[in-house]
Amino acid sequence: MTNPEADASVPASAFQATGEEDLLDALRQGDEATFVFLVTRYHAALVRLARTFVADEATAEEVVQETWLAVLNGIEKFEARSSLKTWIFRILMNRAKTRGVRDKRSAPFSSLDASLDQQDPAVDPDRFTSTEDGQWSGHWLYPPTDWDVTPEQVILSSETREIIERTIASLPPGQRQVITLRDLEGWSAAEVCNALGLSETNGRVLLHRARAKVRSALEQYFMSESTS
Amino acid sequence: MSEFEHMSCRELVETITEYLEGSLPRADLDRFESHLQICDGCRHYLSQMKTTVAALRSLCDDRLQAAQRDELVNLFHGWKRG
Numbered sequence A: 001m002t003n004p005e006a007d008a009s010v011p012a013s014a015f016q017a018t019g020e021e022d023l024l025d026a027l028r029q030g031d032e033a034t035f036v037f038l039v040t041r042y043h044a045a046l047v048r049l050a051r052t053f054v055a056d057e058a059t060a061e062e063v064v065q066e067t068w069l070a071v072l073n074g075i076e077k078f079e080a081r082s083s084l085k086t087w088i089f090r091i092l093m094n095r096a097k098t099r100g101v102r103d104k105r106s107a108p109f110s111s112l113d114a115s116l117d118q119q120d121p122a123v124d125p126d127r128f129t130s131t132e133d134g135q136w137s138g139h140w141l142y143p144p145t146d147w148d149v150t151p152e153q154v155i156l157s158s159e160t161r162e163i164i165e166r167t168i169a170s171l172p173p174g175q176r177q178v179i180t181l182r183d184l185e186g187w188s189a190a191e192v193c194n195a196l197g198l199s200e201t202n203g204r205v206l207l208h209r210a211r212a213k214v215r216s217a218l219e220q221y222f223m224s225e226s227t228s
Numbered sequence B: 001m002s003e004f005e006h007m008s009c010r011e012l013v014e015t016i017t018e019y020l021e022g023s024l025p026r027a028d029l030d031r032f033e034s035h036l037q038i039c040d041g042c043r044h045y046l047s048q049m050k051t052t053v054a055a056l057r058s059l060c061d062d063r064l065q066a067a068q069r070d071e072l073v074n075l076f077h078g079w080k081r082g
Helices: A021-028 A032-051 A057-074 A084-102 A109-117 A131-136 A149-158 A158-171 A173-184 A189-196 A198-228 B010-022 B026-038 B038-058 B066-081
Strands: none
Touching: A021 A032, A021 A084, A021 B010, A032 A057, A032 A084, A032 A173, A032 B066, A057 A084, A057 B066, A084 A189, A109 A198, A149 A158, A149 B038, A158 A173, A158 A198, A158 B066, A173 A198, A173 B038, A189 A198, A198 B010, A198 B038, B010 B026, B010 B038, B026 B038
16 A cells, blocks of 8 residues: 555656646546646646635535546647646636636636726835825835745744745735735746736736735734834 | 936835836936945835745745645546547
């Protein structure tokens, strides 16, 4: 018997030499190791993205399982006009959106656009001097301070980690989708906008607001830490 | 040459994502960088934002649980059987 934990990840190196075409061929021939390689690589990311469209974790997991089945059923006809990854994520998003609408959960893209029109300053305007201050208007009244912390320390502390996760969970759907793909998954800005059907500008505005909120939540925490 | 309009802290804060994404137009980039040279508060803000983004980047835990994997392998076997 092999240890199922150790078995759970397939070394990516085993597949690095093979191109996408080989991957597709193997999958079409029903190669289990190739399927396990793909789910190891994308499943968690797919669930995270699905979660931004549907009401709960269980539904997200369900939608992703349906997606994998659709991938397997469609692989024969997949013409590789896009990358396999793009295709898988597109199937996921279509299914997650449909499911979210059915469950009245997700924000249709029109309401996402409406939220873009609203003012949503990155920093509380009260922290800057007002317009009456002439040439010094818009300057820091309460400037940010040095956090004196590395990103690794932020991630390793369960408190700050939880603050980040909670803040992301509380974001409006559009902001949450953009920050999930761009920052958590490390997609390029173009890939994100393409996948979500956003203009470059709107994608960046959503990213800007989402990041600002995470920063602000961390700042509040570090400020309360330094005064306590 | 047109008059160089200084960037306020408030404007810098709102253009920081364009700066970090490398999409800030040349003229604004100069204003952004000159402002940084004279403003500790904005330097801290930029550094906080970089820390935030770097933390987000390493937040992902993409390990697949053994139970999840087993479920997916079952799904695969079901598909193969047709």
